[in-house]
Amino acid sequence: MKRKLLISLFCLSFVSSFNSQVLQQENFDALNTATIVGQSGYQKLNGANSDYMVATATPGKNLKITGAATAGTGTARFLWKDGLDAAWASRTTGNNIIQIEYDFFTGPASTSNNAGGIELYDSTYNYYLGGLTMQQSDKTIFGIYTTGATVTLTDLGAGTPTPAPVVLPANTWVRVGFAYNTANGTVTFKGPGFYKTITGTDIKVPYEFDYAVQTLVATNTASSDNLFDNVVARAVATENLLLATNETSLSLEQDISIYPNPATDFINVKGKAKILNVYIYDMSGIRMDAEMVNNKVNVQNLKTGTYLIGFKTEKGLVTKKFSKR
Structure with missing residues (x-):
């Protein structure tokens, strides 16, 4: 699989909950405490199988991806499973927004330049339809999108044209999410300290989302552990990130x-x-x-x-x- 790396770069109604559709979801608890590769259809690119582990929590389980202690070609980690494209194709008419939400552990103070998050692609993997990634060294979280075939990494705070950075608290589980409107190219990012919308991005068809750990700068000398939990991708008619009343049926x-x-x-x-x-x-x-x-x-x-x-x-x-x- 060919990838592009990013280098240097509730007051909701019953109807909205009812109309949303779960496309893919994972809480890792049904999986064995071992490498996730090969379980439930999960596949990886780069690194060893041991870099992608189902880890024990208290109680329950989560996903731990270990980022490389170097930078450059072949050091990025990608994990995915097939089926999102088929689920998207069979969605209810009018549910033209794909939302992806997940819990992410920000981790302790670190010198690693790895960044971890989830990214959504089209079938060519050249277009990032949306995504979030947090750099371990300073806990800054970035949004990802594509406009005019150019992939952009953006800060998520207030301000135009130069938004302020958003720094997440260390050693904290956070719930974050992003939404991509396939009708008009609007991308929305939401989480602790940010709720940002980008308009006019390239319009493509969602194909796959990956758990991604990679360096955002040219050098790196430290590895990092990136923990994920309670992941859900949904098709909705109206963006309602982090406010839905249920993530299942x-x-x-x-x-x-x-x-x-x-x-x-x-x-x-x-x-x-x-x-x-x-x-x-x-x-x-x-x-x-x-x-x-x-x-x-x-x-x-x-x-x-x-x-x-x-x-x-x-x-x-x-x-x-x-x-x-």
Whole structure:
């Protein structure tokens, strides 16, 4: 497979949740704790199989891609599975926006110039329809898009024509996402500290998304671990990044309920789905681990405000909006 490297370069309605379609999703919990290559159809480009591992979390599992300790040809890491193009072709008419969201661990302080994220391509792999990547050395996150056949790496903060950089907090799980409108070429990026839209990018057909770890500058002397979890690609009619009420099927979403809402001390959880892990996200996308004991989640230490509670299940991630008072 031929690739191009980037060098130097909720107040949502029931209808929007119902109309969204899951194209591909992965939470890694059904996979063996070993290399992911060869499991569930996953393939890689560059590096050893041991650079692409299903790792144990507490509890559950995630994906760990180890970036190279050098830069240059053959050092980038790409992981993917086939099938996105077929799923996209069979989407419901009118769902012309593809959204990809995922949890990413920013990691400790590092000298590595590796950057990790997810990228969406057309069938030629020359057009990046959207993507996000975070440089490990300074935790700056960038958006990726293509205009006039030129791939652009952009800062995601405020400001025109030179946007400010967005730096993510170290050692933190964050939920980030991007959306690509196949009708008009609009690309949207969203996550902690950013919500940015680029208009007029090249219009192409989504073909494949990859987990990608690569250097953004010409030199690198340190490797890095890049952790991913709770990945979902959806087809939607209206962009609603990081706000959807469920990331699986409507039937699964209805199988989990929470009360009371608003909550003061505890949230009670009721449902048939097997829950593997519980997270709480603030409305910017910062993820906090939570513990469920006897079907209760302690929210006493949260500040007053609005949050999402995420339930990692065997079938995907279900999120519910709640208020803490």
